[in-house]
Amino acid sequence: MLGLAADRLRADMNRLLAFLFHQGILDEQFLQLQQLQDESSPNFVSEVVNIYFHESEKLLRSLRSLLMDREFSDYNKMGIHLNQFMGSSSSIGANRIRNVCVAFRAASEQNNRAGCLRALELLEHEYCFLKNKLHELFQIEQQRVLAAGVRYPMQNI
Amino acid sequence: MTAMQRVMQSNVSTSAATTTCYGGLSSCKGEEVMISDQFPAGLRVLVVDDDITCLRILEQMLRRCLYIVTTCSQAKLALDLLRERKGCFDVILSDVYMPDMDGYKLLEHVGLEMDLPVIMMSADGRTSAVMKGIRHGACDYLIKPIREEELKNIWQHVVRKKWNENKDLEHSGSLDDADRHKRGNDDAEYASSVNDATDASLKALRKRSNAKEEDDGEIENDDPSASKKPRVVWSVELHQQFVSAVNQLGIDKAVPKRILELMNVPGLTRENVASHLQKFRLYLKRISGVAQQGGISNPLCGPVEPNVKIGSLGRFNIQALAASGQIPPQTLAALHAELLGQPTSNLVTAMDHPALLQASLQGPKCIQVDHGATFVQPIVKCESSSSKHFPQSFAPVEDVTSGFRAWPSNNIVTAGPSNNGGLSSQNGNMLFDLLQQQLQKPQQQSTVPELRRSINVQPSCHVAPSQSSAGFQAGNSPVSVTQNSSFSRTAVIDYSFLLSQSNCSSLSIGQVSDVNLQTTGILSGYIPPASVSPSVSSCSVNADNCASQQVQTPNMINKASRNMPGFVHSTSNGQDPYGSTKSGDLLDQAPFNNVGYINKGTCLPARFPVHEFQLPLSSSSLGKVFSENIGTRVKQEPNMEFEDNARVGIPMLQQFPPNDLMSIFTE
Numbered sequence A: 001m002l003g004l005a006a007d008r009l010r011a012d013m014n015r016l017l018a019f020l021f022h023q024g025i026l027d028e029q030f031l032q033l034q035q036l037q038d039e040s041s042p043n044f045v046s047e048v049v050n051i052y053f054h055e056s057e058k059l060l061r062s063l064r065s066l067l068m069d070r071e072f073s074d075y076n077k078m079g080i081h082l083n084q085f086m087g088s089s090s091s092i093g094a095n096r097i098r099n100v101c102v103a104f105r106a107a108s109e110q111n112n113r114a115g116c117l118r119a120l121e122l123l124e125h126e127y128c129f130l131k132n133k134l135h136e137l138f139q140i141e142q143q144r145v146l147a148a149g150v151r152y153p154m155q156n157i
Numbered sequence B: 001m002t003a004m005q006r007v008m009q010s011n012v013s014t015s016a017a018t019t020t021c022y023g024g025l026s027s028c029k030g031e032e033v034m035i036s037d038q039f040p041a042g043l044r045v046l047v048v049d050d051d052i053t054c055l056r057i058l059e060q061m062l063r064r065c066l067y068i069v070t071t072c073s074q075a076k077l078a079l080d081l082l083r084e085r086k087g088c089f090d091v092i093l094s095d096v097y098m099p100d101m102d103g104y105k106l107l108e109h110v111g112l113e114m115d116l117p118v119i120m121m122s123a124d125g126r127t128s129a130v131m132k133g134i135r136h137g138a139c140d141y142l143i144k145p146i147r148e149e150e151l152k153n154i155w156q157h158v159v160r161k162k163w164n165e166n167k168d169l170e171h172s173g174s175l176d177d178a179d180r181h182k183r184g185n186d187d188a189e190y191a192s193s194v195n196d197a198t199d200a201s202l203k204a205l206r207k208r209s210n211a212k213e214e215d216d217g218e219i220e221n222d223d224p225s226a227s228k229k230p231r232v233v234w235s236v237e238l239h240q241q242f243v244s245a246v247n248q249l250g251i252d253k254a255v256p257k258r259i260l261e262l263m264n265v266p267g268l269t270r271e272n273v274a275s276h277l278q279k280f281r282l283y284l285k286r287i288s289g290v291a292q293q294g295g296i297s298n299p300l301c302g303p304v305e306p307n308v309k310i311g312s313l314g315r316f317n318i319q320a321l322a323a324s325g326q327i328p329p330q331t332l333a334a335l336h337a338e339l340l341g342q343p344t345s346n347l348v349t350a351m352d353h354p355a356l357l358q359a360s361l362q363g364p365k366c367i368q369v370d371h372g373a374t375f376v377q378p379i380v381k382c383e384s385s386s387s388k389h390f391p392q393s394f395a396p397v398e399d400v401t402s403g404f405r406a407w408p409s410n411n412i413v414t415a416g417p418s419n420n421g422g423l424s425s426q427n428g429n430m431l432f433d434l435l436q437q438q439l440q441k442p443q444q445q446s447t448v449p450e451l452r453r454s455i456n457v458q459p460s461c462h463v464a465p466s467q468s469s470a471g472f473q474a475g476n477s478p479v480s481v482t483q484n485s486s487f488s489r490t491a492v493i494d495y496s497f498l499l500s501q502s503n504c505s506s507l508s509i510g511q512v513s514d515v516n517l518q519t520t521g522i523l524s525g526y527i528p529p530a531s532v533s534p535s536v537s538s539c540s541v542n543a544d545n546c547a548s549q550q551v552q553t554p555n556m557i558n559k560a561s562r563n564m565p566g567f568v569h570s571t572s573n574g575q576d577p578y579g580s581t582k583s584g585d586l587l588d589q590a591p592f593n594n595v596g597y598i599n600k601g602t603c604l605p606a607r608f609p610v611h612e613f614q615l616p617l618s619s620s621s622l623g624k625v626f627s628e629n630i631g632t633r634v635k636q637e638p639n640m641e642f643e644d645n646a647r648v649g650i651p652m653l654q655q656f657p658p659n660d661l662m663s664i665f666t667e
Helices: A002-022 A028-036 A044-068 A075-092 A095-109 A113-149 B001-035 B051-064 B075-082 B103-114 B128-135 B148-152 B155-174 B177-191 B200-213 B234-249 B256-263 B270-288 B307-312 B317-325 B331-342 B356-360 B369-385 B395-402 B420-440 B448-455 B480-485 B495-498 B532-547 B552-572 B583-596 B617-628 B638-655 B660-666
Strands: B044-048 B068-072 B091-095 B118-122 B141-142
Touching: A002 A113, A028 A044, A028 A075, A044 A075, A044 A113, A075 A095, A075 B051, A095 A113, A095 B148, A113 B256, B044 B051, B044 B075, B068 B075, B075 B091, B075 B103, B091 B155, B103 B118, B103 B128, B118 B128, B128 B141, B128 B256, B234 B256, B234 B270, B256 B270, B369 B660, B395 B532
Parallel strands: B044 B068, B044 B091, B091 B118, B118 B141
Antiparallel strands: none
16 A cells, blocks of 8 residues: 555656656756765755755845846846856756756846846746745655655564 | 095985985876876865855765865865865866856966866856866866766876876976976976975976966966966967078077077067977977877877967967967867868968878877778768758768858868868868857857767867777767867767767767757767758757667657757758747757757757857747746646646747747647
């Protein structure tokens, strides 16, 4: 019975992953991350992803504050933030976010403030979406581990 | 008396000991690497990156490579660490954009003070950025996201550097006195554990790096550290003056003093001329006696610069590039081949001799003539194998010519793969113009991980020393891996050649115009045609090939292979999709994102670098999208988000001009 739950959960997880890959939200780099997880770092993926979330939120906030500033003119600074965001996003495999960053960067290079704003909004949207999905993924994973670990007393005899 | 004698003796012995010590230490450094049994495991790497995510990922990857990793998120801290723990690190990985210190500054500091190989990393993979890295003397330039395979090969930079240093020391015998002094100083530097901060060591190191030279006129090190001498770069004009002076004097009689007088260049010192002369002599020796150089003992023959400098480079300041530190020799080789191949360039040496060309290609760059042959054949093979896909006959050169927007001098001769030299020159020309084009357009390397291993098929590069004909086995040639990361466009050829390899993991794409070769992994190209369709259809070839290999999810693949033909159709309208139809780019993203997932394992994902082009967010289209999606999304149920997402996807695409591709999506 519980075995079924674990299997079902694994199926859910795979389905979610397949969806994320299919939609281009994640790419192979995420798989690389999963492969890096081993006995020495059993929670590597969630650790890295949490770092990513933490850092990204900081970046997004500073990007927004930059753009909201009435006298904003430092596109260079924005470019630097963007570059970091792009780097970390691509490193964890957040493909769509990275793509939006590219568009964002293009707009910023043209000093196109309106375009930057739009890109930022899209970026925030994509980011939130990814975050929700990844949280969901981790939840399923957790449940699966739990389900796989539970044993009925009778089974141990 | 006896006491004094004893003292004297002990003095002598200690001085003898010290001299051997100096000599010994310098050679020790080279041997160190070779005799270590853990090699390359245990390589001590210092990673500097302000992005904690990347730092953590890199750390894990490097640990998996069995390297000893130290991470640091601030450049200043890293420098302090390096200064304190001298000799505790073998190689440094540094990000380019860091808040407290520019990555290039760090690079310069490290180069000056510790002379460790530094590998730059960045999410910014545009050629201009990569070029900047090279110019600053980075050993390599990796583009994020970084794959484990790339990190596995970073040890080569350590080895290479050590070997180069040893070679330089070997050649110290041929130096005149001033240079010998320099070398002596260098040995002293090796031997002594002098702190970098001292002026003496700085000066000695600078003298040595003076020999490597840097940008003419520009003083790029604007760091405020101690005594700074402006470096000399041997630009084309300067080198021409030098060469004419040498010719005038006669190569045997050419002494630095007289050359200096003849050149009459203000600010040029005798030492500059002397070191340049030494390199020139070595180069001449090399190209004259080069035919016997079969197996390559070390991948980078010592002073590579002279080879490039010999040619007068019209379009590119190759010399400057070459001179400015450790340009990966493959790059130099590529550029060199380009130079040599240019029929119109006014080369001083007998470049027109194909034999000499091949010889010079061979020697310093350790390139075999049969490599040239190898290169030629694949192209021909490619043509036959994929003839059904490419309606046009195999006339890559002309196509390329027409396709390139900026084609400064049309050196491409019509003859196809008629001779190695010709072909290599054509490729070289393409390389150059690709580079130029890249410099003009800001571009972004998309992240097709496997594609980092795309082979740079420039005839003059990427030859794994021990392999003669199968030069481009991607997996086996560490050289190619990292090189490609810096010169993405140069994977001009070798499509079917690689296909014929058993492991098809190294398919490179030859694409022209603005397509970044790295991203177009599987889309192996032959000589990049101007129109995108042939290369695009080549991706359908590969998609088919790879579809037959391991497959992750069937639906992904189907979609991809459906997309491929669609894409082919869409681009066969002759116009360059990447260049002009910018709005189509976003559209192109989706299929290729999916395509990217097809191939696991050996096959490289075929992805088009859509996102590297400017995507002007036209107010009409994106605005609509944004207004739809803003605000409500985040907290919704997952299912809802799925639908919303789907809606996001499609409307965005529908904004763009209808296309065959579109039909695929609306199916």
